Amino acid sequence: MRPLRRVLSVLLVLVAVVLLPAALATSWVDRTVADREGYLEAVTPLADDEAVQDAVTVRVRVAVLRLVSAPSVAEEALGDAVSLAVRRVVASQTFPPLWRASNEVAHTSLVEVLSQPVGEGGDVRIDITPVVEAVLDQLPAPFLADRIEVPPTSFTVAGTGEIDEARRVWQAVEGRGTVVPLLAVAALVLALVVSPLRRRTGMLAAGLALPALGLLAVSLVAGRRVVEAGAPRGEERELVLQVWDALVADLWVSTAVAAGIALVLLLVLAALPRRRATA
Secondary structure, X not given: OXXXXXXXXXXXXXXXXXXXXXXXXXXXXXXXXXXXXXXHHHHHHHHHOHHHHHHXXXXXXXXXXXXXXXXXXXXXXXXXXXXXXXXXXXXXXXXXXXXXXXXHHHHHHHHHHHHOOOOOOOOEEEEOHHHHHHHHHHOOHHHOOOXXXXXXOEEEEEOHHXXXXXXXXXXXXXXXXXXXXXXXXXXXXXXXXXXXXXXXXXXXXXXXXXXXXHHHHHHHHHHHHHHHHHOOOOHHHHHHHHHHHHXXXXXXXXXXXXXXXXXXXXXXXXXXXXXXXXX
């Protein structure tokens, strides 16, 4: 009976360890990607990020210069006036609400696109047309035509190439942010209950959790490289990477905390004196 309990406890530990990275990932998807407020909480502070402001400034300046004209003004002077207006808007308190509103729309689009069948195509964009309109309001009247139709201006944060891979992950884990963690905890608790050597079982679980969490960290790094490779060069890539880093920051924290707990538990259990068998 005792050997059987050992085997069963080891199997349950393996189940718990395999489920650990999935538990962290599914929980993160539910609270940061699927949840609108969680998404906005992650990306809204980017309005104050210098790299994001620079990327938006470059894109908006190009868009505005295509819309304005002033024959009596030198081209260099016109460019300087537009640059000043763009910087004024992006650095002002006007920009954060515009950035948040744009990301509210982007999140709705993200969830809709990820929920579609694999192979449907599609992309996710952050629309910064309202920022272009705010800059146009700052420019002197002689620079503007009587009536300007502002074309859409946006950043593509997820193109068709990345969407299908994201869909597969999303559709596999979405809505399981509670179930998978509970299964992982249940497997670990049951392993400790049936084990005749609970100290060793705890050490085994903690020791195996570390490489499992390491694989999760490697996956995050690989994911960032895929995002970087798929994004166009220039200001759009910088903005896309900032959004990615902001979204996965919470998952990085969860991974680090779990690894810290596993390491401490392993060291504590290793330091505990072994129980001697009684005669």
